[in-house]
Each structure stands twice: as structure tokens, then as C-alpha cells.
Amino acid sequence: MINRNRLFLFALILAAFNLRPGITSVSPVLNGITEDLSMSSMSASLLTSIPLICFGFCSLFAGRLANRYQSEKIITFFIAFIGIATLLRVFSNSSTNLLITALFIGAGIGIVSPLLSGFIKSYFPENAASMIGIYSTSMVIGASISIGxxxxxxxxxxxxxxxxxxxxxxxxxxxxxxxxxVTKQAQKHTHKSSKKNRASLPLKNKEAWLLTCFVGLVILLFYCFAAWLPAIVEEKGETAAFGGLIGTITMLAQLPATLF
Known part of the structure; x- marks a missing residue:
């Protein structure tokens, strides 16, 4: 049991590392991208806004996929999906190609994020609060590393x-x-469990809508900083590396809050 818990913990941390770099890594090199690909400011803004739109939209389908297939398999598949989309950026010879990778990365993040929350609830029910802290901290660390x-x-x-x-x-x-x-271990857990509860969207729940708006505003603030701060610093006359350093400091400042 201890070995399985450790495996699931490390897998959770590494999965969380994948949920930010595809977006936050763009800002430090945004000026270079716009120059090389002759992108307008409007097109450049889509590199960070498209993933967020996909993030929100695709999250709606994560529960249905988890009900139809094993959630751990879905997480594994979409981590690979994010990785492939990120790797394909090496072939981005046009703004269209780069925007398509942004769309795929956002879709993958939108599926994986809510399923990881369910993963914590399923396998760490007694330590869910602390595990959410570790999960959130891991995302911030991934963002900090990539932006810097x-x-x-x-x-x-x-x-x-x-x-x-x-x-x-x-x-x-x-x-x-x-x-x-994890997928192999989880199959044993699934066989021992009772049948899954089918999740439905709480469209008539006022508290759910308030929570959605609150989380949406928090995410908006986070990505405003992550997506534009390094580029703004560079436009003020500093180097791209210094802009990335400022972005990293901003990310690291969040670590105490995410832990507690």
C-alpha cells in the first residue's frame, strides 16, 4: 500500500508539471515569435487565450470521458497528447501551426486538470486537502521552471x-x-470498487455558478501575469532572460499560499 501511495503521489506531481509550461513558456519568447512569424498583436494574444478557452470548454467533457473509460487511462492519454503537441512546436514554421499546438495543449490541460482532482479524491480521501496543496504547488513549480x-x-x-x-x-x-x-494499479482498485457514480453538471446550482465565477477570476489573474508579464518587461527595455526571471519570481511568490 505504501509503495502504491508513493507511486500515485509522484505520478500526481509529474502530471501537474505538465499543466502550465505549454502556456507559460510562450511569454518569455513572445517578441521573438511575433517577429519571426510576422504575427500581429491580436494573433499573438491568441497563443495564450486559445489554450484558456479550450481549457474551460474541454473540462466539461472530462467527467463523461471518465465515466466511459478508466479515468487513469484518460489522464495518461492526454498527458501524452500534451507532450506531443508541445514537441510539435519545433516544427512551427507559421502562426497557424503554432496556434494549433496551443489549441491541442489547452484541450489536453482541460481534460487532465479536473480528472486529477478526482484522482486525489479517489486515492487520497483522508489527505485530500494536503494533496491538493501538493498538486497546486507542483503546477506552480512547473510554471516557474518553464517561464524562467x-x-x-x-x-x-x-x-x-x-x-x-x-x-x-x-x-x-x-x-x-x-x-x-498507475493505470495497472488502478485497474485492481476499480475491480474492488462499486460501480461508478455518473457525474452531471450542476447547472441549476447557484453555489456552483458562484464558485465557477470565483475560480474563473482567479485563473484570469494568474494567466494575465503568466502570459504577459515577461513580454511587458522586455518591452520596457530589459532582456528576455530578465523578463523570464521576473516571471519566475512572480510564480515562486505563490508557493507559500499554494502549500497552505
Whole structure:
């Protein structure tokens, strides 16, 4: 049991690492992207807004997928999906190709995020609050690493922002072996469990709508900083690396709150 709990904990942490870099890594190299691909400000804004739209929309279908298939398999599949979409950025020779990867990454995050919350509830019911803290902290760490290191990686990898963005597929590569093991372990748990409760959307629940609006505003604030702060710093005359450092500091400042 201890070994299984450790496996599930590490798998949760590595899965959480995959839920932010596909979005936060764009901002430090945004100016380079717009110049190389001749993107307008409107098109550039879609690189961060498209994933968020997909995030919200695709989350609506996560419960249905979990009811139809084993949720751990869905998580594993979409972690791979995020990783492949991130890796494909190395071939982004046009703004259209890059926007398509943003759409795929947002869709993958939208499916995985709510299922990981259910994963915590299923396997860590007695420690759900602390596990949510670990899960949230892991997301912040993933965002911090990607926003701070994308520019240095760009310079290391043939001075290409494409390689800098595609590098973050490594998180999926590391997470997938653990999630294949989790899927096998979870099958035993499923056989012992009673039949699943079919989730439905609480469309008539006022508290659910208030909670949705609250979480939406919090996410809006987070992504406003994550998506634009490094680019704004660079436009003020600083280097892209310094902009990434400011973004990292902003992310790390959230760690105490996410832990507690």
C-alpha cells in the first residue's frame, strides 16, 4: 500500500508539471515569435487565450470521458497528447501551426486538470486537502521552471524559440512511465470498487455558478501575469532572460499560499 501511495503521489506531481509550461513558456519568447512569424498583436494574444478557452470548454467533457473509460487511462492519454503537441512546436514554421499546438495543449490541460482532482479524491480521501496543496504547488513549480528557463534554453538550443518551447515535452516523457504503472494499479482498485457514480453538471446550482465565477477570476489573474508579464518587461527595455526571471519570481511568490 505504501509503495502504491508513493507511486500515485509522484505520478500526481509529474502530471501537474505538465499543466502550465505549454502556456507559460510562450511569454518569455513572445517578441521573438511575433517577429519571426510576422504575427500581429491580436494573433499573438491568441497563443495564450486559445489554450484558456479550450481549457474551460474541454473540462466539461472530462467527467463523461471518465465515466466511459478508466479515468487513469484518460489522464495518461492526454498527458501524452500534451507532450506531443508541445514537441510539435519545433516544427512551427507559421502562426497557424503554432496556434494549433496551443489549441491541442489547452484541450489536453482541460481534460487532465479536473480528472486529477478526482484522482486525489479517489486515492487520497483522508489527505485530500494536503494533496491538493501538493498538486497546486507542483503546477506552480512547473510554471516557474518553464517561464524562467525557456529563454536560456532557446540560446542553448541553436538560438531557436521553437526548440525552447518544444523542450517542455520532457515533462510528459518523464510522467508517462509512472502513469502506465498507475493505470495497472488502478485497474485492481476499480475491480474492488462499486460501480461508478455518473457525474452531471450542476447547472441549476447557484453555489456552483458562484464558485465557477470565483475560480474563473482567479485563473484570469494568474494567466494575465503568466502570459504577459515577461513580454511587458522586455518591452520596457530589459532582456528576455530578465523578463523570464521576473516571471519566475512572480510564480515562486505563490508557493507559500499554494502549500497552505
Amino acid at each position: 528557463l525557456t529563454t536560456p534554453l532557446q540560446h542553448m538550443l541553436n538560438d531557436s524559440w521553437k526548440n525552447g518551447l518544444a523542450f517542455w515535452s520532457i515533462f510528459a516523457l518523464v510522467a508517462l512511465p509512472l502513469w502506465f504503472l
